[in-house]
Every structure is written in C-alpha cells, then in structure tokens.
Amino acid sequence: MHLHKFEKIWLIFGGVTLVAFIIVLAINAFSHGHHPPSDLNRVVPAMVDQTAPFDQPGLVKKGENKYDLNMPSFAFGYAPAEQVIPLGAEVTFRTTSKDVIHGFAIPGTNVNMMVVPGHVNTATTTFTKAGEYMVICNEYCGAGHHMMMAKLVVK
Amino acid sequence: MTTTAIPKRDASMSLAYIVIAFFAFGIGAIAGLLQGLVRGGMIELPDWMNYYQILTAHGVLMALVFTTFFIIGFMISGISKTTGGLSTFSFRAGWIGWALMFFGTAMVVATILLNDASVLYTFYAPLKASPWFYIGAALLIVGTWVAALGMFSAYRRWRKNNPGKMSPLFAFMSIATLVLWMIATLGVAAEVLFQLIPWSFGWVAEVNVLLSRMLFWYFGHPLVYFWLMPAYIAWYVCIPKIIGGKLFSDSLARLAFILLVLFSIPVGFHHQLMEPGISEKWKFIHVILTLAVVVPSLLTAFSMFAVFETAGRRRGAKGLFGWFTKLPWKDVRFFAPMVGMLMFIPAGIGGIINASNQMNAVVHNTIWVVGHFHLTVATSVVLTFFGISYWLVPALTGRKLTKWVNRLGIIQTLIWSVGMLFMSGAMHFMGLLGVPRRTDYTTYMDSEMALGWIPYYQQMAIGGALLFVGGMLMIGIFIYLLCFAPKGQEEYPIAEMEQNAEQTPRILERWRIWLTVAAVLILLAYGYPIFDILQNPAPGSPPLRTW
Ligand SMILES: [Cu+2]
Numbered sequence: 001m002h003l004h005k006f007e008k009i010w011l012i013f014g015g016v017t018l019v020a021f022i023i024v025l026a027i028n029a030f031s032h033g034h035h036p037p038s039d040l041n042r043v044v045p046a047m048v049d050q051t052a053p054f055d056q057p058g059l060v061k062k063g064e065n066k067y068d069l070n071m072p073s074f075a076f077g078y079a080p081a082e083q084v085i086p087l088g089a090e091v092t093f094r095t096t097s098k099d100v101i102h103g104f105a106i107p108g109t110n111v112n113m114m115v116v117p118g119h120v121n122t123a124t125t126t127f128t129k130a131g132e133y134m135v136i137c138n139e140y141c142g143a144g145h146h147m148m149m150a151k152l153v154v155k
Numbered sequence: 156m157t158t159t160a161i162p163k164r165d166a167s168m169s170l171a172y173i174v175i176a177f178f179a180f181g182i183g184a185i186a187g188l189l190q191g192l193v194r195g196g197m198i199e200l201p202d203w204m205n206y207y208q209i210l211t212a213h214g215v216l217m218a219l220v221f222t223t224f225f226i227i228g229f230m231i232s233g234i235s236k237t238t239g240g241l242s243t244f245s246f247r248a249g250w251i252g253w254a255l256m257f258f259g260t261a262m263v264v265a266t267i268l269l270n271d272a273s274v275l276y277t278f279y280a281p282l283k284a285s286p287w288f289y290i291g292a293a294l295l296i297v298g299t300w301v302a303a304l305g306m307f308s309a310y311r312r313w314r315k316n317n318p319g320k321m322s323p324l325f326a327f328m329s330i331a332t333l334v335l336w337m338i339a340t341l342g343v344a345a346e347v348l349f350q351l352i353p354w355s356f357g358w359v360a361e362v363n364v365l366l367s368r369m370l371f372w373y374f375g376h377p378l379v380y381f382w383l384m385p386a387y388i389a390w391y392v393c394i395p396k397i398i399g400g401k402l403f404s405d406s407l408a409r410l411a412f413i414l415l416v417l418f419s420i421p422v423g424f425h426h427q428l429m430e431p432g433i434s435e436k437w438k439f440i441h442v443i444l445t446l447a448v449v450v451p452s453l454l455t456a457f458s459m460f461a462v463f464e465t466a467g468r469r470r471g472a473k474g475l476f477g478w479f480t481k482l483p484w485k486d487v488r489f490f491a492p493m494v495g496m497l498m499f500i501p502a503g504i505g506g507i508i509n510a511s512n513q514m515n516a517v518v519h520n521t522i523w524v525v526g527h528f529h530l531t532v533a534t535s536v537v538l539t540f541f542g543i544s545y546w547l548v549p550a551l552t553g554r555k556l557t558k559w560v561n562r563l564g565i566i567q568t569l570i571w572s573v574g575m576l577f578m579s580g581a582m583h584f585m586g587l588l589g590v591p592r593r594t595d596y597t598t599y600m601d602s603e604m605a606l607g608w609i610p611y612y613q614q615m616a617i618g619g620a621l622l623f624v625g626g627m628l629m630i631g632i633f634i635y636l637l638c639f640a641p642k643g644q645e646e647y648p649i650a651e652m653e654q655n656a657e658q659t660p661r662i663l664e665r666w667r668i669w670l671t672v673a674a675v676l677i678l679l680a681y682g683y684p685i686f687d688i689l690q691n692p693a694p695g696s697p698p699l700r701t702w
Contacts, residue, residue: 116431
C-alpha cells in the first residue's frame with residue numbers, strides 16, 4: 001500500500017512518541033512500583049464485620065511513621081467516620097464493601113480506589129501537610145451517595 | 156411528487172430511527188438541564204423525582220438510545236444510497252430491529268420513571284433494578300442485531316453482484332462499525348442474560364460482581380468507538396464532497412477502520428484500573444492495547460487535514476495555511492462537524508490521560524471523566540450528528556435546507572460549542588480538584604474544600620443551560636426540516652476517489668482474516684482473566700436496592 005511521504009513521517013513520529021510514552025509508563029509501574037490499587041484479597045460481603053482486620057476498624061501502627069487504616073465502606077459511610085492521623089505518617093488505607101460498589105477517594109492525595117463487594121482494596125499515601133481531609137465516595141451507591149464521607153484530621 | 160435521495164421506503168425507515176433518536180435527545184436534554192441546575196445549587200427537585208433518577212434517564216437516553224437510533228438510521232440510509240436500495244429482506248430486518256429497539260427503550264424508560272431502575276446507565280451490580288429494565292436493555296441490543304443482519308445482507312448482495320470490485324466505502328465503514336458493535340455487545344448481552352436477569356428475578360441468589368464489570372467494560376469501551384466511527388464515516392466520506400474535494404485515500408480509510416475494530420475491542424480493563432481483583436500485569440497489557448488506538452486516530456487526523464488542504468488549494472488558496480480560509484465556513488453541513496473535529500484534539504489528549512496507568516488515579520471517577528466524554532461524545536460526535544442531520548433529514552424527506560436554517564444552524568452550533576466549553580471546561584478543572592462525578596448537590600457537611608467547589612458548579616450549570624438552549628434549537632430545526640421546509644432536493648454527499656488513486660489492497664476486505672485476528676486479540680486480553688474468575692470466583696453479592 002502506498003503511503004504519502006508526509007503521512008509516513010507523521011505516523012513514524014506518532015508511533016515513536018507512543019512507544020516512548022508506553023516505556024515511561026512501564027518503567028514507572030514495574031521499576032518504581034507505581035501501580036494502581038490492585039489488591040487480590042477477598043472477603044464475604046455479609047461477613048465483613050466478623051472478618052479481620054475489618055472487625056476492628058481504625059488505625060494500626062505498623063512501624064515508625066507507618067500505619068494501616070482499616071476502614072470498611074457501606075451505604076452510606078465509612079467506619080470510623082472520623083480519624084486522627086499523625087503528621088508525616090505513611091498510611092495504607094484498606095477497605096472493602098459490605099453491600100454495593102463504592103468509591104474511596106481522598107481529594108488532594110493520590111488515594112482513589114474502587115470498593116467492590118467481595119474484594120479488598122488498598123492504597124498508600126503519606127500525609128506531609130497538616131489539616132482536614134475528606135474520604136468521599138465517588139461511585140454512585142444509592143440515595144445517600146452524596147452524603148457518604150469520613151473525616152481525616154492530620155496533626 | 157417529492158424525490159428523496161434514496162428509495163422512498165428506505166428513506167422512511169431511516170427517518171423512523173432518527174425521529175426516535177431526536178425524541179430521546181429532547182427528553183435527555185431536559186434531564187441534563189435539571190441536573191446542571193441542581194448541582195449548581197440553583198434549584199431543588201420536587202419530592203417525587205430524585206437526582207439519580209434523572210441522572211439515569213439522561214445517561215440512558217443520551218448515551219444509549221439517542222446514539223444507537225441515530226447511528227443505525229444513518230447507516231441504513233448510506234447503505235441504501237451506496238448499494239442501490241435495500242432488498243426486501245434488509246428492509247424487513249430494519250423494521251423488525253426498529254420495533255425491538257423501540258419496545259426495549261419503552262421498557263427501560265418506564266422502569267426509570269417508576270423509580271425502579273435508578274442505577275445509572277452503567278447499572279453496576281449489586282444495585283438491583285427491576286428485571287424489566289434489564290430485559291428492555293437486552294431488547295434494545297437484540298433490535299440492533301436484527302437491523303445489522305439486514306445491513307450485512309445488503310453488503311453481501313452488493314459484493315455478489317459486483318465481483319472483483321471493492322465495496323463502496325460508506326458501506327464498508329458501516330459494516331466495520333457493525334462488526335465492532337456485534338462483537339462488543341456480546342459482552343453486555345452475556346452480562347444481562349446470564350447474570351443480571353436471573354439474579355434480579357431471584358432465580359439465583361448471588362451475582363459475581365467482578366465478572367459483571369468485566370463483561371460490561373468489554374462492551375463499554377468499544378461502545379465509544381461505536382459512537383465515533385459513524386462520525387468518522389461522515390468525516391471521511393461525506394465532508395470531502397460537501398467542501399468540493401475528493402476522498403483522500405480509500406485504502407487508508409479502510410485501514411483505519413480495521414485497526415479501530417482490532418484495537419478497541421480488547422481494552423476494557425483501563426476502565427477498571429482502580430479496581431481490586433485484577434492484577435497489575437493484566438491492567439498494564441490493556442493499557443498498551445488501549446494506547447494503540449491512537450494509531451487509527453492519527454491516520455484519521457492526517458487524512459482529514461489532507462482533504463481540507465487539497466480542497467482549499469483547488470479553490471485557489473496560497474501559502475502554507477491559506478487553504479484554511481478557503482473552507483466553506485458558512486455551510487453548517489461543514490461547520491458543525493468541523494468544530495467537532497477541532498474539539499476532538501483536546502478530547503483525545505484527555506483520553507490518553509485517562510488510559511494511562513498512573514495518571515488515571517488523579518481523575519478516576521471524578522467529574523473530569525464526565526467533562527471528557529462530554530467533549531468526545533457530546534461535542535465531537537454529536538456536532539457531527541447534527542451536521543449530518545442538516546442534510547440527511549431534508550434529503551430523506553425530499554425537502555431543502557434553506558438559507559436561513561443554514562444560518563440558524565451555525566448559531567446553534569456556536570451555542571452548543573460555547574455551552575460545552577463552559578461546562579466541560581469546569582468539569583475538567585473540578586476533576587483535578589477531586590470533585591466526584593455522579594453526585595447530587597452536596598457540601599459534605601460544609602467542609603471547607605467542598606464549599607470552594609461551588610463557583611465551578613455554577614459555571615457548569617451556566618454551560619448546561621446554554622447547551623439546553625442549543626439542544627432545543629436543534630430539535631426545532633429538526634422538526635422544521637422534517638415537516639415544514641420547502642420541497643426540493645438535497646444532496647446526499649458521497650465523495651469520489653481522486654482520479655489517480657491507487658488500487659486498494661484486497662486484503663482490507665477479507666473479513667475472515669480480520670475477525671480471526673480480533674478473536675485472537677480478545678482471547679489474549681480476556682481469556683485468562685475470565686477463565687480465572689470462573690474457576691476461582693470471589694464471594695458473590697445478593698441484590699440490593701439502595702435508592
Ligand atoms: Cu458509596
């Protein structure tokens with residue numbers, strides 16, 4: 001098939017840029033470990049309250065400046081509804097749904113995950129600025145979806 | 156006696172589709188206006204109506220009903236035009252398809268009005284709608300399959316009667332679009348038939364949510380190409396004729412469509428990047444396949460601008476960019492789709508951001524996404540559909556696009572584009588701040604951050620109001636062109652090849668090869684993940700109604 005000269009240049013330029021872009025993404029993902037939240041653990045939705053670690057929601061110290069925050073999602077809220085986090089802490093948020101699909105997003109951070117019943121999901125971030133943050137649900141989950149939130153206080 | 160651009164009975168059938176499309180569009184526009192005003196904090200809905208109900212209506216009517224009816228109607232007309240009229244079989248299949256789609260839509264709309272299906276147009280399990288909602292959705296899809304059978308038959312008949320020749324480009328592109336649609340809808344049909352209908356009736360207790368999402372997004376991404384490809388047909392085949400040019404390259408056009416079919420099918424996981432239960436490696440494979448769709452888009456961009464430049468130079472344009480001013484800017488048949496094309500440039504860049512592994516975390520499920528698809532579908536695609544309507548409706552009714560309606564159409568296009576720039580611009584910006592999508596008016600208990608978002612909501616509402624005005628103007632023009640415009644003949648623009656054009660490679664029309672390649676790609680991308688889910692299912696979910 002005949003290709004116009006300019007078209008060849010255009011496609012080669014486009015193709016090379018694309019390949020370079022994908023390589024950058026790959027390095028970022030597989031060498032720096034910047035993966036999207038992809039937890040493979042599971043839990044029975046009706047048994048969330050009886051399953052560790054969701055039977056005891058809240059902050060758990062894991063090391064110096066390292067914490068787990070186990071925070072189950074449900075229509076229409078998160079447990080705990082309010083949590084104090086020490087400044088400078090690296091926090092791993094762990095959640096699952098007791099009912100329908102929810103979102104788990106903290107505006108102003110890179111925490112943004114889907115909460116799918118039957119599955120556990122995790123995301124980690126470090127809080128270097130004091131202040132109030134919100135966890136909000138950004139996937140439609142029913143009549144009270146727009147009220148679904150929790151408060152995080154970093155100090 | 157009125158003369159129509161295609162046989163009269165085909166014209167009536169095509170119009171029957173387009174009338175339903177615009178009817179759905181009108182109702183969807185009202186729902187859209189209400190949402191914008193509610194989120195801007197400017198009005199409150201009455202007790203008997205809830206935000207998520209009208210949000211469902213808006214999404215279903217605009218994204219599923221308007222687009223599907225318009226696309227099938229448009230492709231039927233073009234296939235009739237370029238293959239020399241429909242056979243009785245194709246004609247009957249077209250009407251049966253229309254009837255199935257119509258009844259399916261009626262069931263879907265009725266359940267939404269009864270507030271029995273406020274599950275949004277993605278109907279994610281385990282939110283449970285009325286079973287009749289899912290049955291209606293299934294009928295809508297089955298109807299498109301029947302209509303598609305009619306079009307496949309018309310295409311096959313043409314090839315049989317013209318051995319050794321390449322099929323008309325319009326017909327080829329429509330067939331490619333339908334091939335993509337048939338393959339893609341298998342996913343959502345499987346979800347609805349095997350998972351959601353039995354579960355919503357209570358015949359099975361639980362549903363595998365992750366599997367339902369995979370099947371949905373297996374369909375949900377090619378769906379956007381199903382919207383885009385008919386717009387590309389107009390760009391490749393109709394617009395060159397409108398601006399007095401010729402086809403740039405028949406083979407490149409066909410190649411672009413084959414690549415769209417191949418690359419856009421197996422890429423659904425990029426919609427599930429933030430999801431548990433899918434490993435990072437599978438997600439990454441889908442990211443690569445998604446980004447490959449950039450290639451046919453680059454081909455299209457090149458072809459379009461090559462056509463514009465050649466046509467402009469033919470009209471005596473000088474200098475590097477002189478051709479730009481020689482284009483028929485005052486012809487709405489060109490102006491509306493051209494604005495759509497220009498908007499597709501930022502829209503495409505946004506798409507690359509969405510599909511990229513890490514950047515997606517910033518915008519996932521924020522209102523950025525809504526801004527993105529209002530720029531791609533509701534601007535690029537819809538402005539092209541409007542542009543098509545300006546000539547297609549009079550061509551099918553045997554009427555004329557009059558001068559003043561042409562001028563009104565330009566105003567309509569401007570109102571729509573400015574409204575969209577306001578609304579989509581605000582949405583993109585708010586998304587970067589973390590504002591969620593699909594959410595009723597809220598200040599999150601007067602949190603400082605959420606209160607800071609209110610001015611942008613208001614900008615969004617202003618854009619929405621402008622869009623409503625543009626939408627209603629379009630409906631008025633549509634009714635005028637359908638029933639009141641003066642009798643006459645309107646051109647059905649199908650561009651010809653350049654005289655010294657090269658022979659198109661025959662392999663581009665060997666569907667058996669391309670279908671096999673598509674099947675292999677799908678197996679590579681989905682085979683193992685779906686096998687794994689079936690072998691080793693996650694705990695299921697009972698049906699829930701949370702609204
Ligand atoms: Cu929620």
